[in-house]
Amino acid sequence: MGKNSIFLALIAGALVLFQAKAQEFTPEKMWSLNRISGTTGSSNEEWMIYQSTKTDYTVNKGKTSTFLVELKTGKTSVLDLNGAWNFIWNAENQLVFLQSEGSEIRLKSLNPSNKEVKILHHFGTTQVEGITLSPDGKRFATLEPLKIKQTVKDIYPDLPQTSGRIETDLMYRHWNQWSTAEVPHLYWYESSTDGGFTKKADVMENENFPSVTGPFGGIESVCFSKDGQTIFYSTKKMSGKTFAQSTNSEIYAYRTSDKITTVLSSAHKGYDTNPAINFTGKTLAWLSMEKDGFEADKNRIRIMDLESRQEKDLTASMDISVNEFAWHPSKEVIYFTATTKATKQLYSIDVKSGKIQQLTSDRCDYVSFSVMKDRILLERQDMIHPTDIWIFTPKTGLNEQLTQANKEELKGIAEPTVQEKWITTTDGKKMLTWVIYPPNYDPAKKYPALLYCQGGPQSPVSQFFSYRWNFRLMASQGYIIIAPNRRGLPGFGQEWNDAISKDWGGQAMRDYLTATDSCVAQISSINKDKLGAVGASYGGYSVYYLAGIHENRFKAFISHCGLFNLESWYGTTEELFFANWDIGGPYWLPENKELYAKNSPHKLVDKWNTPMLVIHGGKDFRVPESEGMQAFQVLQLKGIPSKFLYFPDEGHWVTKPQNSILWNREFFDWLNTYLK
Incomplete structure (x- = not known):
């Protein structure tokens, strides 16, 4: 083959790689999506209004547009209503809303037929x-x-x-x-x-x-x-x-x-x-x-x-x-x-x-x-x-x-597939577990897998499209996701929902391990030597707890805003009704000592031996930052490969665009280091 042929072949190969890369679903692509909200229709069924926010992560902010749709014809108008919110259709099917203009707020109305806007009240700077x-x-x-x-x-x-x-x-x-x-x-x-x-x-x-x-x-x-x-x-x-x-x-x-x-x-x-x-x-x-x-x-x-x-x-x-x-x-x-x-x-x-x-x-x-x-x-x-x-x-x-808000943004990007699996738990119950496969999944290949641990602890692993924990994004990086609706999650009856309270480290942990073991046994494409576990809040707690009981199943952990020491957490969290109900109340009461000893992850650190990324926000008052800092300090002192990702301006959730991009880059860098 001549030099020119070799050169052209290299260029062609590079273009194929570039095009493949360009068609991946990435954190940057996720943040470019149009986010629909505030959909409301007039009672006479003639009009619909909604808003869509488009974020430019390079400038760390988004722009919200307001759309008015004539439902009979589908005709859509973009309204010049910057800073408008709280849309209400009144009895005359006129649109009433609040609008910020500089430092002042006004109450206005809009006639959908002719787009005429009237000021109803000035609130001034209130x-x-x-x-x-x-x-x-x-x-x-x-x-x-x-x-x-x-x-x-x-x-x-x-x-x-x-x-x-x-x-x-x-x-x-x-x-x-x-x-x-x-x-x-x-x-x-x-x-x-x-x-x-x-x-x-x-x-x-x-x-x-x-x-x-x-x-x-x-x-x-x-x-x-x-x-x-x-x-x-x-x-x-x-x-x-x-x-x-x-x-x-x-x-x-x-x-x-x-x-x-x-x-x-x-x-x-x-x-x-x-x-x-x-x-x-x-x-x-x-x-x-x-x-x-x-x-x-x-x-x-x-x-x-x-x-x-x-x-x-x-x-x-x-x-x-x-x-x-x-x-x-x-x-x-x-x-x-x-x-x-x-x-x-x-x-x-x-x-x-x-x-x-x-x-x-x-x-x-x-x-x-x-x-x-x-x-x-x-x-x-x-x-x-x-x-x-x-x-x-x-x-x-x-x-x-009615809408395809992200048709162009997602055009040409291969999609993961989602499977519903029912798994028998250690106590003979049936547990729904979602399995999300990477785009262009090949069952003949081997893939690393992630156990997703949900927070709450009573929040469902439903069909949510989250901009914080995004299953499409995880699967698009080449991972099979195992997402069990373990004990404590709603949607399966109140008994299943209530079972988590005062038993955080019990049946829910067994459910996680059962889901992992069952999927590894039933899905031959999962590489059992490349398993990770990730989660936030109670899911972050779950990661800390699993790190002490997993018996070398997992090769990498990521805990976001997880509870590490339940005694110190009780002394710093704000909604004590939650701690009293779910944990059992103050740690100093004699009747609670066994509950804290059984359920607190910090009691299991002698068995920790697996690399872990710890993430926390400085404005997280539900699970204060000291929980993540304690866990990271243990990891460092035990010589376990570890990293602490800290956001002083974020709370329980990471919501700012560039902070989220950083979060995702570090998240996948950590997983790729230990699972690929």
């Missing part, structure tokens, strides 16, 4: 968190900050530069934020004769509690009665140690005419959240848990006849837990989603008859929905495909895809 409308649109309620206590600088005005904090009670930090002197309070406004709105009152006047329960509760916990005269809201009117140790939120009814507040849910001791009124105005529904302190209790839909105050649990006959629900705009029907067999499906309840019907059964997660007159808009995703919008007709069962 940091409004959200709004909800009365059914007739003449009133609205907002969440706004209210100062309830002095700051250090108020106490010592001659020390304006001090950064010190003075705490005298618990819950001084939550999730990823330190408490401030302000809490969100609920205010209501009424339309005025000049066409604007006037602020009327603080719904919780003289009460120094937040009007919604953080860290994730918001305006969805608030609604008006049909006549707009009553505001229903959910919160936990507690503070300090009591707040930290209880989940007993309540549903309150505030009468605007005389400012009298009534508790509606006092019979129930767990979370009561998300009140919603039906179209007649006679029935209130909400989500309800029975057990105080148990955040993963069965989530029920309760209804109350507002005249008789009679209650009913609509989901009493079903062994499932509800994710979210919504009333039909003109029928006595409630729609809801729930996790079942590691997927999230849509259901309906005929309120009069009590009949419950599962409406979908696809291998996917329906993560959000919006009910219109005859059809329902669904946000749908699965392990391989990011969120798109579908439209479902309950009467016929027809389910049609």
